[in-house]
Amino acid sequence: MPAKDSDIISRAELIQQAIATLQLSIQQIQASGEVAPPGCCVLRYQARGKQGTYWYYKLQANKPIFPTQQPDKLSKYKHLGKAGSPNHIHAVLSVARRTQIDHLQSCIDSLRQNWVELYDSLKEKK
Template sequence: MPRLRANDIEQDKIARFERIKKAITALEKQQKQILKQGDLAPEGAWVARYQVSQNRKKYWYYKLQVPTPSLPCATSSKLSKYKHLGKAGTQEHIDAVMSVFRRSVWDEIQRIIHTLDDCLLDISSGSEQEEEEAQD
């Protein structure tokens, strides 16, 4: 296989750079679509199921939970780790589940964009091809 000339190598770099930029643009467009669908849950949030016993009966409820207090309390001006959502299938429950889903998709897209940004740096800085250090 013949060696590539300097011009061919530069053209290849430009083409790869442009493909990555195009992919990043598509991912950012996806993020905008996600935001149009509704709110994102706070980072690290999840929907938890819990049980309450009352008058010898057991009831299941749901809550939005976060690792650090960031949710407004219904009864005070403090922040809480929990937001009561009620029973399964209530509008608040479904909204919370979907906001957690949107957050997870958003975060995954953001991780991919960061990875592709690193690829752009490799291409533009020339660090994708480095000389190995001689070993003794």
């Protein structure tokens, strides 16, 4: 096997190892707690009451995914309550996990493309 071919194979193996490491990181994040659905974020909103203005938080999705009190109806919003409430903190952490996983998955996708390009270059030589 020519030296250049073994170099390409060696680099491809390093890419595979990096992908495996990133996949393990994703599994560890998933095991650490609930992961928010894709496209969700935590937003602050203002509500006015008889005794003044209050700030609350909601988990918002880009499409209706959260159950409502009405059967067969979904909402884009999930009320979380006040800052620091258990629901608020839980949602913030779950969105943070989603963000981490999405970034790691993007890195994996990029490395997979690099791996394909390496083997394509190996095929072109033959």
